[in-house]
């Protein structure tokens with residue numbers, strides 16, 4: 001199973017998280033986020049972090065130009081679209097970046113919103129389901145209604161996000177079987193400052 005830890009801002013924390021067994025690290029390229037890393041910071045982080053893990057840049061309603069420029073300046077292996085990007089935008093980006101993983105995040109307000117995911121099945125490599133929040137785009141700590149996701153079996157890989165913590169991860173994975181999980185605030189001391197004790201506990205819990 002893929003394990004993505006999102007909102008990395010510090011090299012040493014990123015290295016330690018990769019050593020614990022994360023398969024992907026996420027970097028927030030959304031300027032309004034308290035976890036924001038600038039293109040220069042992102043380049044420096046990626047240069048110093050192990051290339052054995054996927055390096056995912058998270059964008060929200062950014063222009064294609066900004067995304068393409070950021071990818072060309074760094075060695076991102078994937079781009080996560082966390083805003084209101086249309087299927088057409090995703091198709092365009094995939095055409096421009098055929099070797100880069102495109103992840104479309106959907107913020108699920110009600111399970112009816114899962115129907116929306118169908119429009120992306122042929123446009124992206126991976127889906128990510130996150131919790132809806134009226135004023136925050138991500139890193140909210142809010143959980144999804146896992147019971148209702150049991151029937152979500154898209155034809156492409158998907159990651160579960162939203163309020164996952166070392167204490168609730170096994171409950172979530174007992175109810176649903178995503179291809180991977182994505183955590184941010186549940187393994188933090190404060191936004192962008194990862195708590196390595198919590199990350200360690202997460203991996204211990206996943207082994208039980």
Ligand SMILES: O=C(O)c1ccccc1NCC(=O)[C@H](O)[C@H](O)COP(=O)(O)O
Nearest residue numbers: 006033137138139140141162163184185
């Ligand atoms: O984390 C942010 O600050 C953020 C800001 C704007 C868009 C997306 C953002 N995060 C996206 C993520 O991938 C988070 O890991 C995901 O929302 C889960 O967060 P959490 O509920 O805190 O585990």
